[in-house]
Amino acid sequence: MVDIKYLDLLAQKYGSEEKVATEIINLEAILDLPKGTEHFVSDLHGEYHAFQHVLRNGSGNVKMKVKDLFEAEMNEWEINEFATLIYYPEEKMKLVKSHFTSKEELREWYLETIGRMLKLVAYASSKYTRSKVRKALPEQFTYIIEELLYKKDELEDKKDYYEKMLDRIISLGQADKLIVGLAYTTQRLVVDHLHVVGDIYDRGPDPHKIMDTLINHHSVDIQWGNHDVLWLGAYAGSKVCLANIIRICARYNNLDIIEDAYGINLRPLLNLAEKYYGDNPSFRPKRISDEILTEQEQMQITKIHQAISIIQFKLESPIIKRRPCLHMENRLLLEKVDYENSEVTLHGKTYALKDTCFATVDPEKPAELLEEEKQVIDKLLFSIQHSEKLTRHMNFLMKKGGLYLKYNGNLLIHGCIPLDEDGSMKAMEIEDKTYAGRELLDVFERYVRHAFARPEETDDFATDMIWYLWTGENSSLFGKREMTTFERYFIAEKETHKERKNPYYFMRENEDMCRKMLEEFDLNPDEGRIINGHTPVKEIDGEDPIKANGKMIVIDGGFSKAYQSTTGIAGYTLLYNSYGMQLVAHQLFNSKEDVLTKETDVLSVKRLVNEELERKKVKQTNIGKRLLQEIDNLNSLREHRYMK
Ligand SMILES: O=P(O)(O)OC[C@H]1O[C@](O)(COP(=O)(O)O)[C@@H](O)[C@@H]1O
Ligand SMILES: [Mn+2]
Structure with a gap:
C-alpha cells in the first residue's frame, strides 16, 4: 500500500513527471556502478600521524593507481615522489619547489604535475557519477577542474583552450592551490567509506586529532571500542x-x-x-x-x-x-x-x-x-x-x-x-x-x-x-x-596479572562457530565475515589475522606504539572494493618527515582475503538497497500521479 502523504511530499520535491523520470534513470545508473571501496581500521589508540598516513595513502591504494597509470613513463623514484605529493601536498610541494632555479623550470613542473594529477583524478573517479565526483572537488576550482577533466584532446582548438587555461592558472598564482586541491580529491576518491572498528582513545598522544579528522571525513562509521x-x-x-x-x-x-x-x-x-x-x-x-x-x-x-x-x-x-x-x-x-x-x-x-x-x-x-x-x-x-x-x-x-x-x-x-x-x-x-x-x-x-x-x-x-x-x-x-x-x-607474581579470555577468542578460529554468529545477527553465513579489532594479532609469533577459513578477520595490528613489539607490525587495514577484500599489513611508520624527505613510504604487504567472482555492484550493497527502495517510491509516484 502506498502512503499517500509520503507521495505528496515526494511530488513536492520533484514537481514534474520529467524530473521523476530523470531521477529514476539517474538512480538506476548508480546501481550498475562498481561498489565503492570500504576501508577498515581499528585500534588507532591516539596514533594520529600513523592513522593520517594510511588515510592519505588509502592503504597503498594511491600508489597502486599511480603505478597503473604512469609505470611506463616514470621511474620508481619519480613514482614515489609523485605519490608523496598526493599524500602531503603542502609540505612536499615546498620541498620540490626549493630545487628549481628558474621560473621556466617551475612552469614546466606545474604543467606536467597538474596534467598527471588530472589523469589520476579521472582514473580514480571512473567508478563514480559526475555528481559524486563534483562533491569531492575543491570548491573554488570545480568549474576549471571539470573543464580539464572531461577534455577531449583530439580537437585542436580545444587543446589550445586547455593549455591557455593551465597557463593562466599558473600566471595568476593559483597552481599551488590547485595541486593541493587535486591531491585531496584523489585521497578522497580512493576510499569511499571508512569504518573505524573501535579504540580511537588511550595510550597514544592524539585521539582528539583523530576525532577532528573523523568529524571532517566524508563518510565514516565507528564501532565503539x-x-x-x-x-x-x-x-x-x-x-x-x-x-x-x-x-x-x-x-x-x-x-x-x-x-x-x-x-x-x-x-x-x-x-x-x-x-x-x-x-x-x-x-x-x-x-x-x-x-x-x-x-x-x-x-x-x-x-x-x-x-x-x-x-x-x-x-x-x-x-x-x-x-x-x-x-x-x-x-x-x-x-x-x-x-x-x-x-x-x-x-x-x-x-x-x-x-x-x-x-x-x-x-x-x-x-x-x-x-x-x-x-x-x-x-x-x-x-x-x-x-x-x-x-x-x-x-x-x-x-x-x-x-x-x-x-x-x-x-x-x-x-x-x-x-x-x-x-x-x-x-x-x-x-x-x-x-x-x-x-x-x-x-x-x-x-x-x-x-x-x-x-x-x-x-x-x-x-x-x-x-x-x-x-x-x-x-x-x-x-x-x-x-x-x-x-x-x-603484586609481583605474574600469574595474578593474567586476564583469562572469553571462549570466543579461541572459538572464533572455527568456521562453523563464525557462521553461527553471523546467523545470530541475521547475516548470510555464506557471504558475510566478522571483522574484529581489540586483540593484537601477534604476527611475530606467526598468528594469522585471517581466521576460520576467511570468515573472521582480526585487524588489530598495533597502531599503538606501546604494542608494536608484541605484534611485530604497525597495524592492519582492510580494503573491500568491487573486486574483493584485501588485508594490508603496515610496517613501522616513523614520521611524516621521513616520508617527505626519503620517500620511505611505509611498506605495506597485501594479502588477498577473497576475490569476487563477478565485480560487485552498488546494487548489491546497503546503499544499493536504499536506492532500490527510492526507485520503488518514485515509480509509485509516477503511477499514481502522472499515468492516467
Ligand atoms: O597495557 P596496559 O596499559 O597495562 O593496559 C592493559 C589493560 O588494557 C586492556 O588490554 C584493555 O585494552 P585493549 O582494549 O587495548 O586491549 C585490559 O585488558 C588490560 O587490563
Ligand atoms: Mn580494545
Missing part, C-alpha cells in the same frame, strides 16, 4: 570511568590530552597528589622515550597517577556492592587487602603487596573517599562535561557509533560476542531479564544511550553499565574474566 566507551562513560557522568581515563593518560604520559586538548584543569588533582604521594616505580609514566621529561615532571605524573588510581579503586567498590547482578564481588580488592601485613588473598592464595600507596585509605573503610578526593573528582566531572571540544567529540561518537554494525553483509565488532565454553551464546541476567548474543549487545547499547542522554545522573544503573562494558566479564567490548589493573600495580 572499550576505550571509547570509557570516555563516553566519563562524559555521561560515570566518575569511575573518568578516574580510569585520567589514570591511563597519566600512565602513558598523555595528561596533555586532558589539560591542553580538552581544557581541563588538573591543578586540584595535582595538589592532592603532592600532598599524599611520593615516588613509586610502579606508577612512573610509560612512553617517555619520544619526549624527554625532567625528573620533576616525571615525579608529578607519578604522583597524579597514584592519586587517581586510588580514587578509581575506591569508586569501584560502591558500584559492585549496589549491583549484585554484575557479579563482580571478587573485584572488591581494597576490602580484601590485609593492611597490617601488606598482603592480599586472591583465589585462595596470599600474595605480598609491593609499591603500595594507601596513604588515603582507611583500613576500616577502605573504599571511602576523603573529602578532598570527592571534591577533586566532582570538579573534574564538572570540567569534562563542560569542555566544548569533548562535547563535540563525544556527540560525534554517539552519532556515528554503535556497539556493532552490519554493513554489506559483514558484521563489524570491536571485541566479541560473549560465548560459553560449549559455544552457546553466553547469557546474562540484567534487571530480571536474560539476554544473550545479539540481544545482549542491543541491551548494552541501549544503556549507553540512556546514560549519555542523562549526564547529570552519575550513580544510576545505565551509567554503571557503561563501566561494566569497560571491565565486566560479559562485556562484548572487554571479553575477559577480570581486569587485573590492581594486581599489575601491586
Whole structure:
C-alpha cells in the first residue's frame, strides 16, 4: 500500500513527471556502478600521524593507481615522489619547489604535475557519477577542474583552450592551490567509506586529532571500542570511568590530552597528589622515550597517577556492592587487602603487596573517599562535561557509533560476542531479564544511550553499565574474566596479572562457530565475515589475522606504539572494493618527515582475503538497497500521479 502523504511530499520535491523520470534513470545508473571501496581500521589508540598516513595513502591504494597509470613513463623514484605529493601536498610541494632555479623550470613542473594529477583524478573517479565526483572537488576550482577533466584532446582548438587555461592558472598564482586541491580529491576518491572498528582513545598522544579528522571525513562509521566507551562513560557522568581515563593518560604520559586538548584543569588533582604521594616505580609514566621529561615532571605524573588510581579503586567498590547482578564481588580488592601485613588473598592464595600507596585509605573503610578526593573528582566531572571540544567529540561518537554494525553483509565488532565454553551464546541476567548474543549487545547499547542522554545522573544503573562494558566479564567490548589493573600495580607474581579470555577468542578460529554468529545477527553465513579489532594479532609469533577459513578477520595490528613489539607490525587495514577484500599489513611508520624527505613510504604487504567472482555492484550493497527502495517510491509516484 502506498502512503499517500509520503507521495505528496515526494511530488513536492520533484514537481514534474520529467524530473521523476530523470531521477529514476539517474538512480538506476548508480546501481550498475562498481561498489565503492570500504576501508577498515581499528585500534588507532591516539596514533594520529600513523592513522593520517594510511588515510592519505588509502592503504597503498594511491600508489597502486599511480603505478597503473604512469609505470611506463616514470621511474620508481619519480613514482614515489609523485605519490608523496598526493599524500602531503603542502609540505612536499615546498620541498620540490626549493630545487628549481628558474621560473621556466617551475612552469614546466606545474604543467606536467597538474596534467598527471588530472589523469589520476579521472582514473580514480571512473567508478563514480559526475555528481559524486563534483562533491569531492575543491570548491573554488570545480568549474576549471571539470573543464580539464572531461577534455577531449583530439580537437585542436580545444587543446589550445586547455593549455591557455593551465597557463593562466599558473600566471595568476593559483597552481599551488590547485595541486593541493587535486591531491585531496584523489585521497578522497580512493576510499569511499571508512569504518573505524573501535579504540580511537588511550595510550597514544592524539585521539582528539583523530576525532577532528573523523568529524571532517566524508563518510565514516565507528564501532565503539572499550576505550571509547570509557570516555563516553566519563562524559555521561560515570566518575569511575573518568578516574580510569585520567589514570591511563597519566600512565602513558598523555595528561596533555586532558589539560591542553580538552581544557581541563588538573591543578586540584595535582595538589592532592603532592600532598599524599611520593615516588613509586610502579606508577612512573610509560612512553617517555619520544619526549624527554625532567625528573620533576616525571615525579608529578607519578604522583597524579597514584592519586587517581586510588580514587578509581575506591569508586569501584560502591558500584559492585549496589549491583549484585554484575557479579563482580571478587573485584572488591581494597576490602580484601590485609593492611597490617601488606598482603592480599586472591583465589585462595596470599600474595605480598609491593609499591603500595594507601596513604588515603582507611583500613576500616577502605573504599571511602576523603573529602578532598570527592571534591577533586566532582570538579573534574564538572570540567569534562563542560569542555566544548569533548562535547563535540563525544556527540560525534554517539552519532556515528554503535556497539556493532552490519554493513554489506559483514558484521563489524570491536571485541566479541560473549560465548560459553560449549559455544552457546553466553547469557546474562540484567534487571530480571536474560539476554544473550545479539540481544545482549542491543541491551548494552541501549544503556549507553540512556546514560549519555542523562549526564547529570552519575550513580544510576545505565551509567554503571557503561563501566561494566569497560571491565565486566560479559562485556562484548572487554571479553575477559577480570581486569587485573590492581594486581599489575601491586603484586609481583605474574600469574595474578593474567586476564583469562572469553571462549570466543579461541572459538572464533572455527568456521562453523563464525557462521553461527553471523546467523545470530541475521547475516548470510555464506557471504558475510566478522571483522574484529581489540586483540593484537601477534604476527611475530606467526598468528594469522585471517581466521576460520576467511570468515573472521582480526585487524588489530598495533597502531599503538606501546604494542608494536608484541605484534611485530604497525597495524592492519582492510580494503573491500568491487573486486574483493584485501588485508594490508603496515610496517613501522616513523614520521611524516621521513616520508617527505626519503620517500620511505611505509611498506605495506597485501594479502588477498577473497576475490569476487563477478565485480560487485552498488546494487548489491546497503546503499544499493536504499536506492532500490527510492526507485520503488518514485515509480509509485509516477503511477499514481502522472499515468492516467
Ligand atoms: O597495557 P596496559 O596499559 O597495562 O593496559 C592493559 C589493560 O588494557 C586492556 O588490554 C584493555 O585494552 P585493549 O582494549 O587495548 O586491549 C585490559 O585488558 C588490560 O587490563
Ligand atoms: Mn580494545
